[in-house]
Every structure is written in C-alpha cells, then in structure tokens.
Amino acid sequence: MKENYEFIAIDEGKQNLLRGNTSGKGISWKRSLADYPTARALERIDGDRILIGYDRGYCIAEIDSGEIIHDCRSWTGVTSANSGPDGTTLITGLNLEGHKGVTVLTLDREDRVIDARSCKGDYVRLMTRTDENLYLLSTNDRIRICTSGLQMKGTLAAKGFLHAWQSRVTDDSILVSAGYGAFMARFSLSGKLVQVFGGKDSVPAEVEPFFYACFSIAEDKSILVANWQGHGPDNGHKGRQLLHFDEMGNYLESWSFPEEISSFQGLLLLE
Template identity: 50%
Template sequence: MKIEHRFLAIDEGRQQLSLVDTGKEGVLWTRDLAAYPLARDMQRLDSGRVLIGYDRGFFELEIATGTVAAVCERWVDVTAVCRRPDGNTLVTGFNLDGTGGINVLTLDRELKLIHTARRDGDYVRLMRTTPQGTYLLCMNDHILEATPELVELRRYAEPGFEHAWKAERRADGGTLVSAGYGAFMAIFDDEGRCIQRFGAQDKVPGAVAPFFYASFEQLPDGRLLVANWQGHGPDNGSKGRQLLEFSADGRLQGSWSAEDRFSSLQGILVV
C-alpha cells in the first residue's frame, strides 16, 4: 500500500540528506554530507529548523531549503545529539573526553561544556531522554537506561539485538526499540520485559527484505515509520523497501522506496 509522508532522510549509502514527500512532490531537495560525515541523528527544533548530529559534532539546518545555519565541530565519534527545552545540548559518543569510554556531554546555550558523564564501554549509537529524566542509550546488544550520570537503572535486551539503533519511551510507559541487524522492532514494558516483536522477515512480504532496522518515528495516531537500511555503499536501493509503515498494533500497512534516488535510508524525521 502506498504511504504518504514528508520527511528528512539520511541516505547513509550515498552520504546525502534529502527532504522527501512520498506523495506528489517527490524529492524536494538533496544536499551532500561530505562535510558532515556519519550523520546519524535528527531532532526537530521548531517549525523551520532541525538539529543534526554527525561524527564531529552537530549543525542546525533549515528544513525548507537544506541550508546549514550553524555548526559545532569539536570531537570525533559523536553518535547522537539532543537539544533540551532549557537550551542545553546533550552530545553522546565514544571517547569524547579522551578517557576511552562512553560519554554524554552537556553544553550550555553558548555551547560551553558544563557537564561530562562517563561510563565504561566501546559502543553507543542513538540516545534519547525520557519523561522521567533518564537516558536511553543503544549499546549494541542491549539498551541501557541510566541516570544523567550514566549510572545503570535497567537494561532492555532481546535475542537478535545487534547494533540496536534507537530506543524511545512510548506514551504508555513502554520502550520501543529498533533491533539493528536483528531487523525487527521490540516493545518492552516498564519492568524491562519484551512484550511484543514485530516487523521481522517472517511477518512481512518478501519484497520488504528486512536487513537493518535503524531510525523510526512514532506518529501521533500510533502508527510507526521505520527506516530499513540495506547496507553501506551507493547501490542498495533495489534490495528492499526503504521506508516501512506499521500500524499501532505492529501490522505492516505500507512501504515506500525510490531506488533511483536512495541507497540506504538510516535516519528519518517526519516534518
């Protein structure tokens, strides 16, 4: 079934960022990300701007035009960024403080470093905050829920997690996770028990070809959009359906691909 959404798309395979309308308008603009390698994370700031994290830091971007408005470039191996309501920015990554562990740095409105949190580890991908003030960090084969000092509170793990990419707290208190190479979505209850898996290869048509479930977007009506990344390099667009839409109860409702324009969708942000 055809799906209609307007979203920002990070095509990791071609290292490009695009504004896409899957309905009538198609691809509205595309910009090269060579100057901003390994862009992975996106956050809506307001009606016109987004925050985008990449290997060396982050930048702000105007949605309508793709124009870069501001850049903060200080590190190597940044994997996630988050602008808080108070104007502070959280920067997550590996070895950002030079001590060889996982860090979440806090920058104030002037981008001055005001806090460093650290824990042992050598892998982290996206990080999200929760309404409870905790952090959800993707640590390869599990999701770590931690305090702002990175003290462990709970782990969410399920067989098949490999490079688990994103975790986000749901409105009902559960936690939604994309399993990376596991190529399924998982929902955990507030005790850390997996209560549902969906989107796996045996639950969707063969043309979908689940390979790596990366970023996802929870829509207000409960539907879910998932980026089905297909591999490194510029020529993966025909290997599977690139954007998947699931119903609130985990049934595949539709999908979208544009193999002539995209290779491997990794980051998505509905705008």
C-alpha cells in the same frame, strides 16, 4: 503508500540529507552530508530546524531548505546529539573530552562543555532523552537506561539485538529498532519484552529486512521504520527503504525511490 507522509531522512548510502514525501516521487530538496561524516541522529527543534548529530559534533539545518545554519565540530567519535533542558545540547559518543567509554557531554548555548559524564562501554549509537530526563543509550545488544549522571537504572534486551539503533518512549511502552536483528521490539515501561514485530517472517519478501535503523511514530500511532540496506550509493534497488506498521505492529505497506536514494538510516517524520 496510501498515506502521504512528509519526512526528513539521512540517505547514508549516498551521504545526503533530504526532505521527501511518500506521495509519488516526492523529493523536495537534497543536500550533501560529505562534510558531516557519519551523520546519524535527527531531532526537530524550534519548529522549523533539525538537530543533526555526526562524528565531529552536531549541526543545525533548516527544514524548508536543508541549509546548514550552525556547525559545532570539536571531537571525533560522536554518535548522537540531542536537545537538552534549558537550551543545552547533549553530545553522546565514545572517549570524548579525555573520558574513557560511553560519554555524554552537556554544551551550553555557546557550545562550551559545562558537564561531562562517562561509563564503561566500547559501543554506543543513538541516545534518547525521556521526559523524566533518563537517557536511553543504544549499546549494541541492549539499551541502557541511565540517569543523567550515567548511573545504570536498567536495561532493555531482546534476542537478536545487534547494533540496536534507536529507542523511543510511547504512552504505554518503549519501542526499539534492533539494527541487524531487522525487527522492532516493544517493551513495557517497566522493561519487560512484550512484543517483537516486523521481522522477516512477518513482512512480504520484497521488503528484505536488513537493518532496522531510525523510526518515527505518526499522529495515529502507526510506526515508520528506515530499513537500511548497506553502505555505498547503489543499494536503492535492494528491499524497501521505508516501512509502515500500524500501532499494533502489523505490517501495512512500504515505500522506496531507488532512482534517487540508496539506503535510509536517519528518519524524522514531519507532521
């Protein structure tokens, strides 16, 4: 890539957490996530630490080294972790703490469950908390917009959503990665679909869109997307791992490092 982007990524194929950059073959550090199964969600906290959600709960890692400095593992079926208000941590998953369906737990600073909410559903992946404390829940073919009590406020849906992965609110829209739909969707803040971009017909053949997973928005409002290529350690030569679109959704360039990585899923841009 022409721009040098520093990032933290989850190489799901090789079960590694790594810090890299798009200048040359820059991998600063890499650590195994074998003890943290199905790690998916990444969030920067406290400036120099990362919150990572995984199947058993969540952990916290240092950005400079990847060292895990805190681990909370008390469940099975966790799909996402987020920092909550007032130092709390939000854990999202299925059938947690005896609840049925999509569940969000609130943990205090000592990792004690102080609130648990649930709603009907048999699939959830990443959750995003907005500045208005609404929850955007990725539930396969749609994004549910819910209150913190998991009361439905609306949905975001586009033809082709399949395991829709992540959503983010920007200044004037909501972006969603479509999972196996392998495209990005932009919605108005009122929930109307206004744009689809990044699909197979709008990128070079070498990109091989397969599964658009996590994405980050740069300071210049351009968008970097992880193009996951499948489970297992030998996917690095399939397609391109990291895609770059401008603010309007036009494809700019891509990056891969097949000698070191297999298949990016989690992505957190460091700026």
